[in-house]
Amino acid sequence: MAKVIHCDCNTIFRAETNDQLVRIVKDHVRLVHPERTDEYTREHVLRLASRLVSPAVQGAP
Numbered sequence: 001m002a003k004v005i006h007c008d009c010n011t012i013f014r015a016e017t018n019d020q021l022v023r024i025v026k027d028h029v030r031l032v033h034p035e036r037t038d039e040y041t042r043e044h045v046l047r048l049a050s051r052l053v054s055p056a057v058q059g060a061p
């Protein structure tokens with residue numbers, strides 16, 4: 001089941017597995033929001049993640 005996260009900076013991440021999602025989000029936070037790396041734990045990332053139930057998400061601006 002694909003999951004999706006919308007970052008505060010309007011970046012959208014999609015991944016097929018929790019591990020992949022956590023990895024890409026943490027990489028992004030480290031590069032773009034380095035002051036928030038402590039906040040984006042694995043638990044936090046997975047709590048933010050929503051299941052991708054329809055392709056409508058891809059239509060986001």
Ligand SMILES: [Zn+2]
Pocket residue numbers: 007008009010011028032033
């Ligand atoms: Zn971001």
